[in-house]
Amino acid sequence: MRAIQTKFARCLLASLIGLACGLAYLGTVEALAADQNRQPIAIQFSFDRPVNAGVAPIILAMTDGLFGSEGLAVATNVVAGSPEAISRVASGDSEFALVDLNALIRFRDQHPSSVKAVFILFNKAPYAIVARKSRGIHALSDIEGKTLGVAEGDLSLLLWPALAHHNGIKLTSVKQRQMSPAVREPMLSAGQVDAVTGFSYLSAVNLRDRGVPADDLAVLRFADYGCEAYGFAVIVNPAFAARRPEAVRGFLRALTAGTSLAIREPAHAVDEVLDHMDDGSRDLELERLHTVINDNILTSEVKRNGIGAVDPERLERSIDQVGEDVKFSRRPSASDIFDDSFLPPRGDRLIN
Template sequence: MRMRTPVTLLALALIAALVVPAWLSGQVVAAEEPKRPVAVMFALDRPLDGSMAPVVLATSRGLFGAQGVAVTMTTAKGSPDAIARVASGEADMALADINELIRYRDGANSAPVKAVFVLFNRAPYAIIARKSRGINALADIDGKTLGVAEGDLSIRLWPAVVKHNHLKPETIKLSRVGAAVREPILSAGQVDAVSGFSYLSAINLRDRGVPAADLAVLRFADYGCDAYGHAVIVNPGFAAKQPAAVKGVLRALTSGLQLAIKDPQGAVAEVVSRMDDGSRELELERLHTVLADNVLTSDVRRDGIGGIAPARFERALGQIADDFKFQHKRPGPADIFDDSFLPPADSRLVN
């Protein structure tokens, strides 16, 4: 056998020294190529307003992009529609009323959609009444006429509030009205009060010229209602395939909410710029109301943004049952809410 000369061995060594590092460096370059952001279809349950500032800020400030997600917004026709879109996969995630999700999950063949982040720690359900009609507190509603809009979610928890506060439901007349005329008929004095969301109906009435001093906003949360409000929900298939994307969306929304808390005026300016004929003054009042009444609760100041307290959630489920007859076993908190996607606790604390 012919032996390689020292010169031949040296040449081979030089070739290896040049070729192998070049091949390895090519692998490193390929590995460091930026990944494409994960596309996320996110449904809002109603047209844009000041309460949605965290979502807007997460978009406009590049917070979604920084988390590796490309979020496209779409608008549903209410929470039931938003939930249906997520269940079908038409939307990957959505903002919807968590109590409506609980009722949906009890239906036959419902998809196992879960909430993963609570935006409104307290539901905005309320009775909005005219003081000039003799209503200053909840007890004054006995013997009055209450306007209830078609599709209103607040009235679903009304039986629990009535029971808790020992009202006389047989004396309260419920007048069914169209959603478009709820505020106008109260403004015109055709009813004594209406049910609705405190940050929508009450502020819309003031915008219609009803003096704030004549409005009594009777929040269910102040009268024993433990319900949570709007939450981010996710399609189960999407959550299983793209858990990092779900976590990224929630991190961005948490940061967006923190920014809205610190600078409401700046947040509303960005919201109004995306609305048709939006009023900066009106939407700023709406955001201030939401933050004070529904977001920055004592629970949130203690535990942080986004989560639930299981014991309170159990009480809320019991209150839903005062009006809603569960066809299946009443769910527990873990059947409705999945906390595994939440950002770290320290990032959810409110300064």
């Protein structure tokens, strides 16, 4: 009788173990099926201007499957400038956008909004005065008494008063000539103005492409003359960030990887960018990307602190520089402008 009871107990135990294993297997199969059927999170991303090699990290994150590996399906649109891109994110029409951080500083002063930047792509703003040495301009101090071409909506012009004040230049001594962005480089090339404001990786590279000798161009980068401004940054809709924090983290992981890849493989990056441009020269865009990497992305601060972050003290100083022209009604703080809580760990953002 005892032997029968023992055998029964063993059979019962074996049955229970088999049932448990079966349930575990079914649970695993169901989990895998659910994971496979899970739809990627749809993301709408706004560029504030037409695509060029300067946005190669974002393009690579799309084309090389970096966003996809984070469970994100990213679609893009192009709008007319940073203020419009910021408005789209503030309203929820786009989840993310790439905008000039200094435009965000001005927007936050003028509009009740909690939109913040979560990733800095350009550690140094690309603002510059591009001049002809043959017109007697070799340094910033030479701009006095000259004619400066300025395009409507040019963001670099908004920090020009602070730059001039910092370097002892009398604003009244520099004649400004208003023009459309389309004729900025042609007018400098034709000698109708002595210098123009713009982005170094756009105006300077475009002028060389127009046949202006490189040794006749003086590229006077604002960052070399005391401007503390950061450049292009990724902003996020605050409601989306609160609802989908892991999606924001995944987006920034993919963008960090895309930035690192663009630095390592610029030729591959440009090939992908050209597929997203209506008309582009490979040589021109490759030169543009090299300029952006060297001057704006891979700075000494980035080499120390990693891709995507800010130095809060520097950001505070840059806000003050913006305020020299804006005259804030309520000065925003660094924490009003930038949120580092979604960034990957520093070790994952360092460039080896």
